Amino acid sequence: MVDGERANPPSDKALERRTGRWLRSEPFECFVQVAPGLEGALAEELRGGGFPTVVAWERGGASLALDHADVMRANLVLRTASRVLLRIGSFAAATPEMLFDNVGRIPWELHLGRSDTYALRITSRSSKLQAGDGVANTIARAVAKRLRPLGLHPAPAEHATLEFAIRIVDDRCTVSFNTSGEHLHRRGVRRHVNDAPVRETIAAGVALHAFRAHDVIVDPFCGSGTLLLEAADLVAGRLPGRGRSFGFESAAWHRPGRWREVRRLATARAAEAAAAPAPRLVGMDVDPEALAAARHNLSEGDHAHVDLALGDATALDLDRFAAQRGLVVANVPYGVRLGERADAATTLRRFLERCAAATSPWDLALLTTHPHLVREHEALEVEHMRTIASGGLRVTMVTARTEGS
Ligand SMILES: C[S@@+](CC[C@H](N)C(=O)[O-])C[C@H]1O[C@@H](n2cnc3c(N)ncnc32)[C@H](O)[C@@H]1O
Structure with a gap:
């Protein structure tokens, strides 16, 4: 040339x-x-x-x-x-x-x-x-x-x-x-967020880690509902990437026909793995604005069956769900701002008391900045503790269980 x-x-x-x-x-x-x-x-x-x-x-x-x-x-x-x-x-x-x-x-x-x-x-x-x-x-x-x-x-x-x-x-x-393009926590669904929303990938980690065969799943601090969205998709066998595109679709080596086949097979396989019967999903938050965001995010299509209500987690009555084996998932208030740490610890302590008061067995999967309060609770048996980097913050994912009284 x-x-x-x-x-x-x-x-x-x-x-x-x-x-x-x-x-x-x-x-x-x-x-x-x-x-x-x-x-x-x-x-x-x-x-x-x-x-x-x-x-x-x-x-x-x-x-x-x-x-x-x-x-x-x-x-x-x-x-x-x-x-x-x-x-x-x-x-x-x-x-x-x-x-x-x-x-x-x-x-x-x-x-x-x-x-x-x-x-x-x-x-x-x-x-x-x-x-x-x-x-x-x-x-x-x-x-x-x-x-x-x-x-x-x-x-x-x-x-x-x-x-x-x-x-x-x-x-x-x-x-x-x-090959992903945008980070995979962006599921491709426009969402309303409130204070301190947790990343979808971390919320999924919590739901996955805890999920076995529960008939009721409750998030008493649901905020904008991220944990419930991820739990709902998990139990229904809906794929996290179903609503978005990926970087590999723009690569010169991309083959749209093969991609359609991969999607078809993966969608069918995930649906087969769906929990049957589907657990009941419930979300609560003390803040009406947070609940409005959750209602927006959980009001349509795939997630419309999630029950949402205003409620104080420190007055939670798990027995009213009449669960055989229930699961509480929560991203409990962190109290990272000055003066809020003591409040957050008090809220968590009271909430744990309510969990311990349940008469049937419940599993707990919590994201918290106060893991010692879970570990030290005599009615709770801690299974796993993992420190996770969530944004700029280190939080602990704790899974625990209470056998009921
Ligand atoms: C860390 S945020 C949860 C964020 C949520 N996972 C999300 O992705 O949007 C904690 C939530 O707990 C709520 N909250 C604080 N104290 C509460 C209480 N006593 N009972 C119920 N909810 C409470 C707050 O309003 C806030 O929405």
Whole structure:
């Protein structure tokens, strides 16, 4: 090619051939990310979903080899996962030159195809190369150098459907394609939120961890209803990703026909796993505004059967639900603001008294900043405690049980 002459971009057929060859090289090295502390819940989901054995666990996620169908399925079905990253490069990068050369060896055309833009999310730790414009420009130059001769000219952008995670640790760089796109806690449903809504992925972790075969599920501090939404979807076998799109749908290697088949099979399989008979779901909150948000979120379609009422959890009477085996799920007030901690502790103490007063057996799955109050309660038997990073806050997920009096 003469300088200044622009190559023709590859034809549809040529791109399909190249990406098809790459797809046949499955399985791909992937990392399923989760909120730190929720690894146990993710492990259960991966096992229950028939995903391949995890190669390595680290705080915040699991490395495993997924085939093309499982990359799509993981995004669609995993309730606790935050992102599914597909590793496309891993190399030493102690200098900008090393970074440039190695980034240029990655077959970007397989992922970007004829896309106009892509986004880079760069993090760096214990390394000479720092996250910032310098690294971003080096990567963008290397991508452009590789793709120009192929007639492809994508430009880096702040936001784009095709997003790549660049992680530099100890002078080693890992480049991953974010197959999820937006974080998976965004379920694709517009929601009304009140104070301190919990992330859907964490709410799912609570519901999953506790759920066995309960006939009644109550959230006495329901706020905008996130825990109830997740519990309702779980027991009904509705897939968390059913209402949204994913980053992989924009990749050059995407095959819409295979995706439709993965969705069809996963939807059928989840429906088979639905709890039968369905438990009764009940939400309460002392604040009318919070309850209005919950009513909005739980008023339609799939969730219209959830009972909601104003109520004070410190006066809760679990016996009135006449449960054989009930489950209380709750994100109890944290009291993180000055002067509210004592109030939050008093509320939790009184609420635990009400749980302990139940005459039938109840399981509890709570998110709390006061786990010691649950552990120290003589009528409650604690099963698990996990500290979870929830936004900027560390909360503890506690599961406990009371056998009834
Ligand atoms: C941390 S928020 C729960 C947020 C909820 N999980 C969500 O995602 O929106 C705690 C909720 O407890 C409610 N609350 C505080 N004290 C209460 C009490 N004594 N009885 C019932 N609800 C209470 C608050 O109004 C607030 O909505």
